[in-house]
Amino acid sequence: MFDLLIRNGTVATASDVFPADVAVKDGVIVQIGRDLGPAAETIDASGRYVLPGGIDSHVHLSQPQAPGIVMADDFESGTRSALFGGNTTVLPFCLQEKGRPLREALTAYHALADGNCYTDVSFHLIVSDPSEAVLGQELPALVEDGYTSFKIFMTYEDLRLNDAEILATMDCARRTGALVMVHCENEDAIRYLIGRHEADGDVAPKAHATTRPIAVEREATHRAVSLAEVVDVPVVIVHVSNREAMEEIERARRRGRKVIGETCPQYLMLTADDLDGMDWEGAKFVCSPPPRDSASQEACWEGIERGVFDLYSSDHCPFRYDDPHGKLNPKGRESFRHIPNGIPGVETRLPILFSEGVMKGRIDLCRFVALTATNHAKTYGLYPKKGTIAIGADADIAIWNPQATRTIRHADLHDASDYSPYEGLEIAGWPTTVVLGGAVVVDNGVLTGHARAGRYVSRGRSSLAGSTRP
Ligand code: DUC
Ligand code: ZN
Ligand code: ZN
Numbered sequence: 001m002f003d004l005l006i007r008n009g010t011v012a013t014a015s016d017v018f019p020a021d022v023a024v025k026d027g028v029i030v031q032i033g034r035d036l037g038p039a040a041e042t043i044d045a046s047g048r049y050v051l052p053g054g055i056d057s058h059v060h061l062s063q064p065q066a067p068g069i070v071m072a073d074d075f076e077s078g079t080r081s082a083l084f085g086g087n088t089t090v091l092p093f094c095l096q097e098k099g100r101p102l103r104e105a106l107t108a109y110h111a112l113a114d115g116n117c118y119t120d121v122s123f124h125l126i127v128s129d130p131s132e133a134v135l136g137q138e139l140p141a142l143v144e145d146g147y148t149s150f151k152i153f154m155t156y157e158d159l160r161l162n163d164a165e166i167l168a169t170m171d172c173a174r175r176t177g178a179l180v181m182v183h184c185e186n187e188d189a190i191r192y193l194i195g196r197h198e199a200d201g202d203v204a205p206k207a208h209a210t211t212r213p214i215a216v217e218r219e220a221t222h223r224a225v226s227l228a229e230v231v232d233v234p235v236v237i238v239h240v241s242n243r244e245a246m247e248e249i250e251r252a253r254r255r256g257r258k259v260i261g262e263t264c265p266q267y268l269m270l271t272a273d274d275l276d277g278m279d280w281e282g283a284k285f286v287c288s289p290p291p292r293d294s295a296s297q298e299a300c301w302e303g304i305e306r307g308v309f310d311l312y313s314s315d316h317c318p319f320r321y322d323d324p325h326g327k328l329n330p331k332g333r334e335s336f337r338h339i340p341n342g343i344p345g346v347e348t349r350l351p352i353l354f355s356e357g358v359m360k361g362r363i364d365l366c367r368f369v370a371l372t373a374t375n376h377a378k379t380y381g382l383y384p385k386k387g388t389i390a391i392g393a394d395a396d397i398a399i400w401n402p403q404a405t406r407t408i409r410h411a412d413l414h415d416a417s418d419y420s421p422y423e424g425l426e427i428a429g430w431p432t433t434v435v436l437g438g439a440v441v442v443d444n445g446v447l448t449g450h451a452r453a454g455r456y457v458s459r460g461r462s463s464l465a466g467s468t469r470p
């Protein structure tokens with residue numbers, strides 16, 4: 001007797017689309033075929049797609065901010081929102097505060113997450129202080145413990161690493177088999193441009209985009225892939241926004257480098273003009289790198305189609321808009337420089353790519369699954385336990401209704417922000433039922449799971465780390 005049987009659906013993986021029933025026992029997929037059964041619970045998936053639950057490998061939850069600023073989502077609201085958007089695993093970032101051990105940050109982060117998640121979670125580490133002790137002892141032990149990826153920043157005064165620190169951190173990844181993710185923007189160039197804009201009294205949200213131009217991202221991307229080449233490690237370039245940064249990735253690959261590219265919904269759907277709204281509304285769209293122009297959107301779509309990007313993540317980094325702790329904090333109203341960087345999007349990530357990508361014929365269903373689940377699992381050491389529909393994989397499944405049409409309204413979403421950057425966007429196709437570890441947690445749009453269902457997942461090493469050759 002199975003625990004759950006999903007019947008009559010169309011199953012899709014990163015390589016195949018086929019009609020099949022999926023049988024689940026003890027939280028794991030145990031059979032895929034026809035005439036399976038009996039089962040304690042049956043879902044009729046006629047006319048539906050049965051896809052691996054989304055894995056969002058770039059999410060910020062409960063991340064400490066500058067004084068007075070509070071991230072909108074904690075683990076409970078952020079993972080609830082993720083779940084309704086068809087995700088079953090999210091990977092938020094555990095931030096090392098300068099001068100503090102990573103273990104301390106992890107203890108605090110686990111205390112926030114454990115028992116409070118609607119989806120499974122695993123953490124990347126943000127390395128802001130790569131001291132000898134951190135690189136020599138702490139990180140190697142943490143990689144052994146299943147924290148197998150680090151994010152490093154080339155921007156933000158309090159987070160940025162200099163080139164020597166980047167090299168040392170990449171070398172730690174080389175020795176330990178961890179994977180380094182890099183935020184590529186040149187901080188000194190940004191500082192220079194911010195100084196010029198502020199001197200001219202140009203302080204409205206739109207200046208956030210003009211002080212972080214494409215050249216700033218292109219240069220840093222080139223430097224990141226070059227430093228990774230010097231050390232001889234693979235590298236993930238996160239949140240790529242434009243063609244010139246994509247070209248740096250492709251050039252590095254032609255030299256035989258292993259470079260993984262990630263893009264996000266904001267670079268497909270928004271432009272810098274969105275930062276130009278009336279009455280500081282542009283603050284709603286302030287994120288880094290900033291959205292560009294329609295040519296850059298087109299370039300990012302090409303990257304999605306052609307494989308420049310292996311990963312499509314939300315970079316959900318939620319702040320409330322109309323809130324003194326959010327976008328409209330007192331200093332944020334004085335200058336764009338103090339508007340917290342980041343936008344919500346964990347719930348709308350998958351519907352946007354499904355609607356704009358699959359339904360409009362830009363990508364097929366297999367590519368959708370690869371970009372939203374399978375590649376995330378492979379890149380970050382979760383495969384084949386997660387990221388696919390296969391015998392032995394966790395029964396983390398999203399059932400999609402391609403006929404469902406919706407207009408994005410923040411009022412219908414489940415995060416704790418107070419707006420969606422995609423308000424009013426018409427969507428075709430939505431994940432209506434979600435299964436986590438064999439349990440139905442969203443049933444036809446109704447929450448049936450609870451915030452203790454999500455588990456922390458210790459990860460293996462990336463199947464991409466260890467060798468730089470494709
Ligand atoms: N980088 C991110 O990855 N997310 C939000 C802000 C940022 O700079
Ligand atoms: Zn970043
Ligand atoms: Zn991010």
Ligand code: ZN
Pocket residue numbers: 323324325326
């Ligand atoms: Zn508040």
